[in-house]
Structure formats: structure tokens, C-alpha cells
Amino acid sequence: MNSKVYVGVDIGGMTVKLGIFEGEKILKQWAVPTRVKEQKIAADIAETIKDALKELEIPEENIQGIGIGVPGNARPDGFVYNASNIGWKDYDLGAEIKKDLNVPVAVGNDANLAALAEYWMGSGKAYKSFVLLTIGTGLGGGIINEGRIVNGMMGSGGEVGHMPVNPDETLVCGCGKCGCLEQYTTATAIMRMAREAIEEGKLSTAIESKTPTAKDVLDAAKAGDPLAEKVMDDFAKRMGQGMAIIASVMNPEAFLLGGGVSKAGDYLLDLIRPYYEKYLFKGCVGAEFKIAALENDAGIIGAAKLAMDSFPAGWDAVTE
Amino acid sequence: MNSKVYVGVDIGGMTVKLGIFEGEKILKQWAVPTRVKEQKIAADIAETIKDALKELEIPEENIQGIGIGVPGNARPDGFVYNASNIGWKDYDLGAEIKKDLNVPVAVGNDANLAALAEYWMGSGKAYKSFVLLTIGTGLGGGIINEGRIVNGMMGSGGEVGHMPVNPDETLVCGCGKCGCLEQYTTATAIMRMAREAIEEGKLSTAIESKTPTAKDVLDAAKAGDPLAEKVMDDFAKRMGQGMAIIASVMNPEAFLLGGGVSKAGDYLLDLIRPYYEKYLFKGCVGAEFKIAALENDAGIIGAAKLAMDSFPAGWDAVTE
Numbered sequence: 120m121n122s123k124v125y126v127g128v129d130i131g132g133m134t135v136k137l138g139i140f141e142g143e144k145i146l147k148q149w150a151v152p153t154r155v156k157e158q159k160i161a162a163d164i165a166e167t168i169k170d171a172l173k174e175l176e177i178p179e180e181n182i183q184g185i186g187i188g189v190p191g192n193a194r195p196d197g198f199v200y201n202a203s204n205i206g207w208k209d210y211d212l213g214a215e216i217k218k219d220l221n222v223p224v225a226v227g228n229d230a231n232l233a234a235l236a237e238y239w240m241g242s243g244k245a246y247k248s249f250v251l252l253t254i255g256t257g258l259g260g261g262i263i264n265e266g267r268i269v270n271g272m273m274g275s276g277g278e279v280g281h282m283p284v285n286p287d288e289t290l291v292c293g294c295g296k297c298g299c300l301e302q303y304t305t306a307t308a309i310m311r312m313a314r315e316a317i318e319e320g321k322l323s324t325a326i327e328s329k330t331p332t333a334k335d336v337l338d339a340a341k342a343g344d345p346l347a348e349k350v351m352d353d354f355a356k357r358m359g360q361g362m363a364i365i366a367s368v369m370n371p372e373a374f375l376l377g378g379g380v381s382k383a384g385d386y387l388l389d390l391i392r393p394y395y396e397k398y399l400f401k402g403c404v405g406a407e408f409k410i411a412a413l414e415n416d417a418g419i420i421g422a423a424k425l426a427m428d429s430f431p432a433g434w435d436a437v438t439e
Numbered sequence: 440m441n442s443k444v445y446v447g448v449d450i451g452g453m454t455v456k457l458g459i460f461e462g463e464k465i466l467k468q469w470a471v472p473t474r475v476k477e478q479k480i481a482a483d484i485a486e487t488i489k490d491a492l493k494e495l496e497i498p499e500e501n502i503q504g505i506g507i508g509v510p511g512n513a514r515p516d517g518f519v520y521n522a523s524n525i526g527w528k529d530y531d532l533g534a535e536i537k538k539d540l541n542v543p544v545a546v547g548n549d550a551n552l553a554a555l556a557e558y559w560m561g562s563g564k565a566y567k568s569f570v571l572l573t574i575g576t577g578l579g580g581g582i583i584n585e586g587r588i589v590n591g592m593m594g595s596g597g598e599v600g601h602m603p604v605n606p607d608e609t610l611v612c613g614c615g616k617c618g619c620l621e622q623y624t625t626a627t628a629i630m631r632m633a634r635e636a637i638e639e640g641k642l643s644t645a646i647e648s649k650t651p652t653a654k655d656v657l658d659a660a661k662a663g664d665p666l667a668e669k670v671m672d673d674f675a676k677r678m679g680q681g682m683a684i685i686a687s688v689m690n691p692e693a694f695l696l697g698g699g700v701s702k703a704g705d706y707l708l709d710l711i712r713p714y715y716e717k718y719l720f721k722g723c724v725g726a727e728f729k730i731a732a733l734e735n736d737a738g739i740i741g742a743a744k745l746a747m748d749s750f751p752a753g754w755d756a757v758t759e
Contacts, residue, residue: 192722201722248591262688264589271568271690272725281720282687283680284604294720360603367602368582368688370591400601400614402512402521405592 122146122177125426126168128187129229129418132204135164138419139171140427143240147171148419155205161212165219182222186426187212188229188418192274195429197226200273225429231268231277232421233413234261237375239424241412246372250365251411252279255378257293258301262369268425269369280305284360303357306333306380312350321346337383351390359394366395366403377411384410442466442497445746446488448507449549449738452524455484458739459491460747463560467491468739475525481532485539502542506746507532508549508738512594515749517546520593545749551588551597552741553733554581557695559744561732566692570685571731572599575698577613578621582689588745589689600625604680623677626653626700632670641666657703671710679714686715686723697731704730 122141129136131153138148151167154160164187172179189212191202197213213224227235234251237243243251247266253259258280262269269276280301281294288298302308313336317329323346325339339347362374381387388408413420442461449456451473458468471487474480484507492499509532511522517533533544547555554571557563563571567586573579578600582589589596600621601614608618622628633656637649645664646655659667682694701707708728733740 260688264584265587267585269584269689271723272692273690273722275690275720275722276688278687278690278720278722280687281722282684283718284684286676286680286718296718296720298718299720356606360606364602364604364684365688367598367600368580368596368685369589370593370595370598372592398603398606398616398618400595400598400616400619402593402595402598402601403591 123181123183123432124177125183125423126185127419127421127423127426128164128185129232129422130160130164130187130189130202130205131229131418132190135160135167136415136419137164137167137171138416138423139168139175139177140423146175148416153205158206160205161215162219165216168220179220179222182220183432184223184225184426184430185216185220186232186422186424186429187216187224187226188232188422188425189226190229192228193226194274195225195227195270195425197224199226223426223430225425227268227270227422227425228261228274228277229418230259231261231270231274232425233259233377233411233417234263234277234375234421235268235424236413236417236421237377237411238263238266240420241417242375242409243373248369248371249373249375250277250279250362250369250371251375251377252362253378253411254305254376254380256305256307258305259378262371264369279361279365282361282364284357284364300357300361304354304361306378309333309336309350309354309380312353313347316346316350321349323347333380337380337386341383341386355390356394358391359396360398362391362395363398363400366406367400370403371406373407373409375409375411377414377417381410443501443503443752444497445503445743446505447739447741447743447746448484448505449552449742450480450484450507450509450522450525451549451738452510455480455487456735456739457484457487457491458736458743459488459495459497460743466495468736473525478526480525481535482539485536488540499540499542502540503752504543504545504746504750505536505540506552506742506744506749507536507544507546508552508742508745509546510549512548513546514594515545515547515590515745517544519546543746543750545745547588547590547742547745548581548594548597549738550579551581551590551594552745553579553697553731553737554583554597554695554741555588555744556733556737556741557697557731558583558586560740561737562695562729563693568689568691569693569695570597570599570682570689570691571695571697572682573698573731574625574696574700576625576627578625579698582691584689599681599685602681602684604677604684620677620681624674624681626698629653629656629670629674629700632673633667636666636670641669643667653700657700657706661703661706675710676714678711679716680718682711682715683718683720686726687720690723691726693727693729695729695731697734697737701730
């Protein structure tokens with residue numbers, strides 16, 4: 120094959136996902152383990168890409184660029200300031216990759232690249248400016264403004280999970296502060312709030328476990344369970360506050376909700392909307408609420424798009 | 440004179456400020472009353488610009504473009520969604536100006552244009568991404584991201600004064616909501632909080648008036664007056680929270696503080712900084728704190744820059 124291709128890489132704590140793209144078409148999609156302890160991540164990425172190209176019979180020089188998403192903050196040129204889950208601090212990922220594979224490398228925050236993916240081929244296609252909120256074990260955020268990622272100074276644009284929405288909170292967040300949005304608006308938070316309510320002896324008609332999952336709580340709330348409804352109301356109140364705050368900063372056209380909790384779909388959007396509207400500045404009305412489309416593939420898709428935007432076709436790669 | 444010029448216009452509730460610019464040089468700077476009741480604002484602007492050009496002996500066709508800042512939300516093409524202080528709703532300001540003066544018109548929110556002005560020739564020159572907070576009777580905001588204004592969908596980007604920082608507040612903000620940042624972080628708020636403390640019989644060693652001005656309170660706080668210090672501490676706590684929130688959304692390189700209260704300078708920055716750092720997500724550290732440079736001229740300077748960016752020299756004006 121003589122295709123000009125881009126590679127999208129999404130580095131997670133357990134696996135590195137990869138995809139080889141020819142335009143919007145994914146020629147091959149696979150994953151390898153993230154060897155954090157051995158610190159073989161960059162070398163593994165270069166090697167597995169080489170193997171995949173061989174299999175596809177695409178010469179290495181046909182790679183136009185590699186885009187990589189990291190769970191941390193990074194600069195587009197490949198420098199990672201911090202990705203504590205995988206042990207990187209001030210680490211030049213771009214240079215490490217280039218030791219084994221002489222192609223242009225662009226790097227970004229994984230949540231920001233997920234937003235770029237939604238912009239390119241997901242629920243964000245209709246908008247120029249929107250905010251993706253990924254509600255899973257944590258609350259990730261990525262912001263697209265006029266078609267471009269808001270990276271900020273250190274790649275920490277869109278780190279909305281850690282905005283201080285409650286200065287009176289005494290419970291400590293994973294980040295070390297108190298009162299972060301993420302403490303109320305994740306699967307983890309739903310589980311914690313339900314557990315606390317059960318321990319306090321609050322009434323539940325539908326939850327049997329003493330330690331219900333977020334899905335247990337969501338299902339029970341949908342079924343009208345009072346304990347679960349109260350938990351989801353607390354969740355929705357803070358989510359509405361957080362989204363109204365973001366609206367006053369960015370005035371986006373839309374909010375996209377992704378991640379595991381977003382599978383609750385319209386039920387979730389309908390819970391959040393009244394609080395959002397209560398807290399929203401009237402000059403910032405009009406943003407639409409949507410569920411994100413790309414799920415687990417968002418990482419490699421956004422990473423490939425970052426590479427396409429950074430090293431467009433016809434761009435003459437100047438590599439060392 | 441045969442200069443190619445731009446006009447910067449800043450529409451306020453009482454006066455319309457204007458400036459004729461040749462590059463960075465202001466050839467003439469003046470003001471006319473804002474005739475809100477008569478709704479003569481657009482016609483007055485066109486007429487006074489014509490008069491000024493005659494006086495400067497510059498032909499009308501030498502105007503490359505007019506930029507206008509409005510106290511409300513607007514689209515760059517000249518359409519004003521809302522500027523309630525001057526009675527505009529869905530008003531095509533650009534088209535109105537062009538009835539009398541056939542030149543390209545660009546319109547923006549006044550606080551956003553003040554930020555653009557700081558970017559061009561003020562305290563924001565050193566940065567690509569920063570946030571200007573104007574602390575006066577209200578809290579205005581303008582955001583520059585990678586050298587461009589964050590307008591958002593309806594020109595309401597940067598409306599940070601109305602972010603809901605306190606869902607438990609019962610006092611109503613001018614916008615009709617409760618718990619906006621602006622309720623704690625303006626000259627108005629400083630006066631209110633001091634008045635309330637005096638009414639509650641709290642101890643003051645330095646404030647004589649029952650209704651002190653913001654400057655009275657600031658001066659008293661600097662002199663160690665306990666009542667004033669407590670008021671400024673409450674102010675600083677919310678300002679720190681608000682700025683940490685903005686940092687988690689935008690990850691800016693700097694915050695610039697402008698407006699009347701910012702005249703307190705380093706004293707103010709030093710009050711805010713500890714709270715900001717307390718609430719700040721560690722991934723977003725590093726933003727500098729500065730006092731804005733341009734004061735009252737920021738409006739016309741930013742408006743002129745908007746026109747320059749919208750209709751660059753050599754741009755061939757297509758007007759109806």
C-alpha cells in the first residue's frame with residue numbers, strides 16, 4: 120500500500136491504544152499494555168507502530184505524523200510536563216519516540232483530544248465552540264473554541280474537574296484540595312454519596328448492596344428510589360453549577376457529556392438542566408446538551424486529528 | 440493628510456468615547472454624550488466621526504474600518520444581541536452606522552475589547568493567553584486565548600462576574616440570580632459588606648462614615664482596621680476562588696486586574712494570592728498576577744484593534 124497515513128495513540132494507565140488512519144478511515148486499530156514500571160512506553164509505541172506498518176505493507180516514510188494523548192498536561196511539540204499515573208514529569212515524549220521512529224510527533228492531554236475527536240467526527244461536528252465533560256471515575260474536560268483546543272499555558276486547559284465550586288468542603292479530593300467539582304460529579308462521587316446515605320440509615324426501596332455501583336444508584340433513581348434520587352439530585356445540582364460556571368467563562372454552543380455515567384442519556388441531561396438554568400447567567404443562554412458519540416475510540420481519533428492538524432498533508436516534515 | 444486610519448469607539452451608558460488611530464498612534468481622542476433616550480447613538484457616532492475627519496483633513500475613504508465596544512453581547516459582524524443599559528436588543532448596530540458612513544464596522548463586548556487592548560499595548564503584551572478582570576461597580580471579564588478574544592456563541596465569553604460561586608447565597612445579584620462572583624468582588628460589594636458589618640456593630644478603628652466608599656475600606660484595611668481587613672479578606676477569598684476556577688478552565692499565563700479597585704495595586708494582589716493558591720489545581724500553576732495598564736483608554740484602543748484585525752490594511756472593503 121502506498122497510503123499516506125497518520126497514527127493516533129492514546130496512552131492510558133493500563134493499555135496504550137493505537138490506530139492507523141488514512142483520512143477518516145481507520146486501517147488498523149489495536150492496543151498494547153502500558154509498561155509503566157519498566158518505563159518502556161515510548162519504545163513500545165515506536166515498535167508496535169513499526170510492526171503494524173509492516174503488516175499493512177506501508178513504508179515508514181508514509182507516516183505523515185503521530186499524535187499522542189497522555190493522561191496529564193503536555194505541550195503540542197511533545198513535551199510532557201506531568202503525567203503522574205505513568206510516572207512522567209518534564210519528559211520529552213516526542214524526542215523519545217523519535218529515537219526509534221523518525222516522524223513528526225504532536226502530543227496533547229487525553230481529555231482535550233477526546234474533545235477534538237468529537238469535533239471532527241462525533242457529537243461536536245455541528246459546533247465551533249463546545250465543552251466535552253467526561254464523567255467516569257473522574258471528571259475530565261476538553262474545550263474546543265472556534266475549532267481549536269483550548270490548551271492553555273501548560274496543556275491544562277479544560278481541567279474543569281478541579282474547579283473549586285465549594286470553598287466550605289472539608290473532604291479532600293484526589294488532587295489534595297477540597298471542594299473540587301469532581302468530588303460531586305463522577306461515578307466515584309455517586310457511589311460515595313450513596314454509601315454515606317446508606318450508612319446514615321436513609322431509606323432505600325431499591326438498593327440492596329451496602330456499597331452500590333453508580334449504575335445501581337442510577338437504576339434505582341430512575342425507579343423512584345428516594346435515597347438514589349437524592350444522590351442524583353446532589354450530583355445534578357453541582358453539575359449544573361459547574362456547567363453554568365463554564366458557560367459564563369466560554370459561552371459555548373454546546374455541552375457534550377461522555378464517560379460511563381453519560382450512558383444514562385436523556386435521564387441525566389434532564390436532571391442537570393433545571394439546575395444549570397437556575398445558575399446560568401442570562402447572557403450565556405442557548406447552549407445545547409448532547410451525549411458524546413465516540414466513547415472509547417475518542418482518544419485515538421482525537422490524537423490522529425491532532426497529528427493531521429499539526430502536520431497537514433503536503434507539509435514537508437523537517438525531522439532531526 | 441492622506442493617512443489610512445481606523446476608528447475605535449467605546450459606547451458607555453453616559454458617554455461615547457472615540458479615537459482615530461494611525462497604527463498605534465492616536466491622532467485624535469474625544470467623547471460625545473450617549474443619547475440613549477433619543478436613540479441617536481449610531482447617527483451621533485457617524486456624524487462625530489465625519490466631523491473629526493474633516494478637522495484632521497482626512498478623507499472618509501481613508502477609514503479602513505471602525506471598531507465599536509458595547510456594554511452587552513454582540514457579534515463581530517455588528518449585530519448586538521443585548522445591551523440593556525442603552526436599550527438595544529437584537530439591534531444591527533453595524534447596519535445603522537453604515538447608513539451614514541459607508542465603511543466596514545466590527546463590534547465586540549467592551550470588556551473583551553479592553554482585554555484585546557491590553558494584549559496589543561498594555562500589560563498583556565507579554566502573553567498569548569490571559570484573563571483581564573475589571574473590578575469596578577461590577578466585575579467585567581475579557582479572555583484572550585492564543586492571541587484572540589474568546590467571544591463564545593453570543594459574545595458572552597468572559598462574563599465571569601456572573602459565574603455561580605455560591606449556590607447557598609440568598610442575596611439577589613443585579614442579574615436576577617443568587618451567588619454570582621460579582622456579589623463579593625466589586626467596589627459595590629466592598630461598600631455593602633462594610634456597611635453590613637458596621638450595622639452589625641463590628642469594631643472599626645479607622646472608618647467614620649456609616650456608608651464608606653470602597654477606597655475608605657481599602658485605606659482602612661491597609662492601616663490595619665479589623666472591620667475593613669475582614670471585608671477585604673472576604674473579597675479576596677471569593678476573588679481567589681473565582682480566579683482559580685478560571686485557571687482550571689483556561690490555564691492562562693496571567694491574570695490582569697483593572698478597574699477602580701485595582702488601583703490598590705500590589706496590596707490587592709497580595710491579598711488575593713494566598714486564596715488563589717489554596718483553591719488552585721496544581722496542574723494549572725504558574726499564572727502571573729499583574730495590574731492592567733490602559734485604564735479608561737482601553738475601550739477605544741481595543742475597539743480600534745478589533746477593526747485592524749477584522750479589516751487589515753490591504754483588505755479590500757466590500758461595502759453595500
